[in-house]
Amino acid sequence: MPATIDTTEGTCALDLLKAPVTVLVGHFGSGKTEIAVNLAVALKHRGENVTLADLDLVKPYFRSRLARHELASLGIPVMVPEGDRVYADLPILVPQVKGLVATAGNGVGRAVLDVGGDDLGARVLGAIAGLTDPAHTDVLFVVNGRRPFAETLEEVVTMLREVEAASRLRVTGLVANTHLMDETTPEVVGEGLALAQRLAGLTGIPLLFCAVLEKLSGSPDIRAVVGELPVLPLVRRITPPFAVKARLPVPQKGAAVV
Amino acid sequence: MAKKLMKGCEAIGEAAINAGCRLFFGYPITPQNEIPEYLSARLPQVGGTFLQAESEVAASNMLYGAAGAGCRVFTSSSSPGISLMMEAMSYLAGAELPVVVVNIMRGGPGLGGILPSQSDYFQATKGGGHGDYRVLVLAPSTVQEAVDLTQDAFDLADEYRNPVMVVGDGLIGQMMEPVEFKRTISPEDLPPKPWATTGCAGRKPNIINSLLLNPEHLEAHNWHLHRKYQEMVKEIRWEDWLLDEPVDVLIVAYGTVARICKTAIDVLRARGIKVGLFRPITLYPFPEPQLSAAVDKAKKVLVTELSTGQMLEDVRAVVAGRKPVSFFGRVGGMVMTPEEIEHEVDKLVVQG
CATH class of the missing domain: 3.40.50.970 (Thiamin diphosphate (ThDP)-binding fold, Pyr/PP domains)
Structure with a gap:
């Protein structure tokens, strides 16, 4: 199932990520993990050598490490705490992540860093050297305006600044990800886009793309709302056990373009 | 809101x-x-x-x-x-x-x-x-x-x-x-x-x-x-799911496990297997008369929980030997998959 292929015309979301390192930050529950996993898969589809680092030191369940075996089967290594500590809710920064960030782009491919929510989760980034150069690192702030404490412009701009202060990084791009899972409507996406656009206007940080569940991303109603903005179609991969699980597609080298 | x-x-x-x-x-x-x-x-x-x-x-x-x-x-x-x-x-x-x-x-x-x-x-x-x-x-x-x-x-x-x-x-x-x-x-x-x-x-x-x-x-x-x-x-509350007609297997489960069972039941029903779900919402008081009525419609009962068999004891007390009761549990943080539930139901159906 080539779910992460965007078949529509226009600029592709991935083309906007020029730097070898992509960091996902934002409110708790804004969708960083699913976007990180989907980005990693999409980059792999393009034939890129990509490694995902699970730096979520905040939430105990539904972390990107849950997909580590499936991702590994696609040739995407996932950096996680070793041994039984992978199951713990301890603030463990895997030391290899520092090496990954330092060497990314130097012929060793790309890195996607999935970071925990809020300023609390972003704090770990301050311990990693080499993230401050925008040519080396894209820092993406994910916005879901249907999440608690992320509903108003004031709330999202405050969190953005707190994340920047805690991580000692500047956010370089915004990702609109307002949704209600299976109950997402064009109105919900539209509201969220408006919020992200106002955040972009206030901060001067560009809104790069809009993430939309893959099964909705082709809908003309959704497309009408999103307009020219690139769309990143998302397949939910970190799901509860009752979900009918999305199987990861096996990438064929050079076959898929996002 | x-x-x-x-x-x-x-x-x-x-x-x-x-x-x-x-x-x-x-x-x-x-x-x-x-x-x-x-x-x-x-x-x-x-x-x-x-x-x-x-x-x-x-x-x-x-x-x-x-x-x-x-x-x-x-x-x-x-x-x-x-x-x-x-x-x-x-x-x-x-x-x-x-x-x-x-x-x-x-x-x-x-x-x-x-x-x-x-x-x-x-x-x-x-x-x-x-x-x-x-x-x-x-x-x-x-x-x-x-x-x-x-x-x-x-x-x-x-x-x-x-x-x-x-x-x-x-x-x-x-x-x-x-x-x-x-x-x-x-x-x-x-x-x-x-x-x-x-x-x-x-x-x-x-x-x-x-x-x-x-x-x-x-x-x-x-x-x-x-x-x-x-x-x-x-105050007893419960959910009957796909129990309008008699069933071969009645699954009893609560909480998230009941949803895993529903996913499995969708697949089983599509394969023509008659299976339904009884979900207690109040665990105390336990919905005894309601479960008893559901058991009357079933040939067999399957209890599944994230334990080694706790609600199982309350179900057995209600069934009181009228129907065979079997159990499937996962523990320690392991959670059953819909496929595992399907497999357990299949085993009961094959036994006849």
Whole structure:
């Protein structure tokens, strides 16, 4: 199932990520993990050598490490705490992540860093050297305006600044990800886009793309709302056990373009 | 109010606020930390008090004080923390104090792990603390149901002057789903509690106590409590799913596990296998007559839980040997897949 292929015309979301390192930050529950996993898969589809680092030191369940075996089967290594500590809710920064960030782009491919929510989760980034150069690192702030404490412009701009202060990084791009899972409507996406656009206007940080569940991303109603903005179609991969699980597609080298 | 995307824990916290609760006392433990985390931000916004106690023992006794003063109050914890609260739970039941306690269950025994479990069923439904007492136990299977049942829990606690527990496996607390808050009440609009210790100027003092040295009085008190617990049967809630026609296999499951079963049942039904689900929503009182009626429609019964077989005992008591009862459990934080449930049903069907 080539779910992460965007078949529509226009600029592709991935083309906007020029730097070898992509960091996902934002409110708790804004969708960083699913976007990180989907980005990693999409980059792999393009034939890129990509490694995902699970730096979520905040939430105990539904972390990107849950997909580590499936991702590994696609040739995407996932950096996680070793041994039984992978199951713990301890603030463990895997030391290899520092090496990954330092060497990314130097012929060793790309890195996607999935970071925990809020300023609390972003704090770990301050311990990693080499993230401050925008040519080396894209820092993406994910916005879901249907999440608690992320509903108003004031709330999202405050969190953005707190994340920047805690991580000692500047956010370089915004990702609109307002949704209600299976109950997402064009109105919900539209509201969220408006919020992200106002955040972009206030901060001067560009809104790069809009993430939309893959099964909705082709809908003309959704497309009408999103307009020219690139769309990143998302397949939910970190799901509860009752979900009918999305199987990861096996990438064929050079076959898929996002 | 527009729908929000919330984690179960956050939604439970917001539900308490919508139920007019302005007091939370608790102590952190995974996987329910998002309840105190959420309320530490939200309660000050609505004029409430969030207090991180020095332990679960302290928090649960703070509940005793606040409930005695007539306030809606609640706490949440996870399995090992709930064990620490069991002494207070017995005192609260003995003193007839309404509180809401949420247990987002993780694997045990001991410190166990942080992943989902339903292995505190006995503790919740059969006592947990000492003495002849019961608490009303509600078990949601969606985040929306967690909201609705948490709000109801406050009303039920007040009505019966008794602790009410809301129990969810870790997934209920951690998964995100769209929710809405259908009703809201402010603390000023709650019914009065004439028994509360609110200052006795102009009236006889109210006394809240669980010490009754005179055995005749203590026996009378115990029978009074017992009658109250028997009255709770009118609060029984359950869900029949695909049970209009007779079935070959009746699955009995609650909480998130019931949803895993529904996913499996969809596949089984598509293959022509007649299978339905009975989901207890109140775990105490257990929906005995309702389950009994469902069992009458089934050839076989399959109980599945995230335990080594706790609710199983209540199901067996209802079935009373009329039909074969089999069991499938996963424990320790391992969660069954829909495929495993399909396989268990297939085995029962093949046996004929």
